[in-house]
Amino acid sequence: MVVKASNLRKRLQRRKKNERICRTHYPEAARCWEGSLEFDFVREEKPGRLIVTEAKWRRLSGADKARAEQRLRQNWQKSALARKYPAAGFQVPDATALGSGFS
Numbered sequence: 001m002v003v004k005a006s007n008l009r010k011r012l013q014r015r016k017k018n019e020r021i022c023r024t025h026y027p028e029a030a031r032c033w034e035g036s037l038e039f040d041f042v043r044e045e046k047p048g049r050l051i052v053t054e055a056k057w058r059r060l061s062g063a064d065k066a067r068a069e070q071r072l073r074q075n076w077q078k079s080a081l082a083r084k085y086p087a088a089g090f091q092v093p094d095a096t097a098l099g100s101g102f103s
Contacts, residue, residue, distance in 0.1 A: 053091040060094040068092045
């Protein structure tokens with residue numbers, strides 16, 4: 001698949017904008033990598049409880065959102081952080097939620 005440079009630039013600009021939206025609402029959130037696992041935003045809600053977020057930059061159907069959250073939960077269970085923070089909540093905001101300032 002060939003992607004035009006201008007399309008790639010637009011996509012990256014959109015992603016940066018959406019990431020700024022998330023950082024505005026949750027400045028303490030951090031992207032987290034662990035081997036092949038990647039979590040878009042991880043933040044501590046209260047001591048000992050994390051919120052793990054997978055931001056989707058397109059609109060999701062209910063079924064798509066449920067599948068994305070299930071994958072997020074499964075990936076989280078594979079991480080070392082899951083053993084340290086067994087109490088975790090999960091969020092999968094889509095383009096609709098990101099545009100309105102999710103919480």
